[in-house]
Amino acid sequence: MNLKWIIVLIGLYALCSCTEGTQIKAPTPFIFVPPIHFGDGFELPEDNSFTIEGIALGRNLFYEKMLSRNHQVSCGSCHQQSKAFTDGAKFSTGVDKLLTSKSSMSLVNLFWQSKFFWDGRALSLEEQALEPIQDHIEMDLSLVEAVERLSNSDLYRQQFQQAFESDEITPELIAKALSQFIRTLVSSNSRYDQYLLGEDVLSDQEKLGMDLFFTHPEPTIGLRGGNCGDCHLNILTSGDRTSYRGFHNNGIDTEEDLENGLMTVTGEATDKGKFKAPSLRNIALTAPYMHDGRFATLEDVLEHYNENVRTSATLDVLITDATNNPKNVLPVKLGLTDTEKKAIIAFLHTLTDQKFISDEAFSDPFED
Known part of the structure; x- marks a missing residue:
């Protein structure tokens, strides 16, 4: 399935669900078809399979500035699509215009990798996804506060329910949604x-x-x-x-x-x-x-x-x-x-x- 159809499918799904009194449907599986010349050297965690709703939620969270202390920075601030998900800077700018100590890495084809950050300290995308949120320079927000902010949003409570069949927002689910979206960032058409x-x-x-x-x-x-x-x-x-x-x-x-x-x-x-x-x-x-x-x-x-x-x-x-x-x-x-x-x-x-x-x-x- 071509990734651009995610948007169409999300729109169709929204038309037939989430109205008052309507039972929430189970998440819709997203069938990932890798580029034919990339091979099968990728692994999808058993506890975080692809779904249309999970990817859509992850996309929102990736660009959500609410996940930074000052509501001014998102993952997408340092990983900009036009620059292949880098930011064009020697060092990235976080909250309060503080500079990181490393240049932002391109988020591309990470499905085929297993060690993340320049020093390899994260062994999964789920582990990697939460670090920038908590980092005192990058987004500087505790996971407790992140959960509280998202839980106060009717939209996000609804989206987490759609994606994970749970109205309880947790750091683990935040990481899962972000990872689902990031895994779809596949570049194979050069x-x-x-x-x-x-x-x-x-x-x-x-x-x-x-x-x-x-x-x-x-x-x-x-x-x-x-x-x-x-x-x-x-x-x-x-x-x-x-x-x-x-x-x-x-x-x-x-x-x-x-x-x-x-x-x-x-x-x-x-x-x-x-x-x-x-x-x-x-x-x-x-x-x-x-x-x-x-x-x-x-x-x-x-x-x-x-x-x-x-x-x-x-x-x-x-x-x-x-x-x-x-x-x-x-x-x-x-x-x-x-x-x-x-x-x-x-x-x-x-x-x-x-x-x-x-x-x-x-x-x-x-x-x-």
């Missing part, structure tokens, strides 16, 4: 997707960029590559389903400047400086880049890997072993030519999904 499905062609430059992107260089045999695909896996969604292998120290800092990153979660010194490799879908829309937003452009990112990798004890072997130069010495230099760099940038632009950033099913319902 030119790259159309190419994979045989529905479009890439230019010679874009094709060269794609080949370089997915090739690990082997200078001893003359095989040139950009080494990007070593970390950005699974149709350009980082691979973290079964382990923390989707987390890397990618050489943006020297030893003395390394942040804890994944080490905060695992307690292992070998994980210091490792952060989640994000999906590169719609990457041309999600600047600035890295967990701290230090790079303004894709060209800056590529130049880092090409010329400016910094060494440290936990620098990822996927980077230390990646060079197009016959002599691999530290500091690592990828050694791409200007033509090759431009080709990779051209390929990255084929990952933009215009349908994703304009789909009404993902838009702010309070602006409809």
Whole structure:
């Protein structure tokens, strides 16, 4: 079922339910059909299946500013659809115009991932969904207050009843509704997707960029590559389903400047400086880049890997072993030519999904 039909189905449902004296119907199952080329590497929690009503409620909650202390911030404030659910800022702005310490990540194809936030501290979307609400910088609202505010709304009490057959609003149900909506944020209609499905062609430059992107260089045999695909896996969604292998120290800092990153979660010194490799879908829309937003452009990112990798004890072997130069010495230099760099940038632009950033099913319902 195409996600844009959610809106139509919700409208039809509203016409035949919720009138006074009418028995509330059971939630309507939403049949999720994954993009054919994405595979089945996703898991839907047994206790939070998709429903039309749950997704609609989650969409409202995602854009609900009532869930911030000052009624001025929502999830959608830092995750804007036009920017592929990022906000275009180095650091996101929370309540009282306070700045977070990290750049907002794109919310895209999270159904195929299992570890969330830059440091991987949340192991489910349900766990992740409640953290920003409580964070003292982001939304700064206790879950007790969040429940009270929503419970004082006739509309939300009705929507929770429709979605979960319960008139008692709880943090668990808030998290479930938000997670249902976020799981529907699937981007699969870029030119790259159309190419994979045989529905479009890439230019010679874009094709060269794609080949370089997915090739690990082997200078001893003359095989040139950009080494990007070593970390950005699974149709350009980082691979973290079964382990923390989707987390890397990618050489943006020297030893003395390394942040804890994944080490905060695992307690292992070998994980210091490792952060989640994000999906590169719609990457041309999600600047600035890295967990701290230090790079303004894709060209800056590529130049880092090409010329400016910094060494440290936990620098990822996927980077230390990646060079197009016959002599691999530290500091690592990828050694791409200007033509090759431009080709990779051209390929990255084929990952933009215009349908994703304009789909009404993902838009702010309070602006409809």
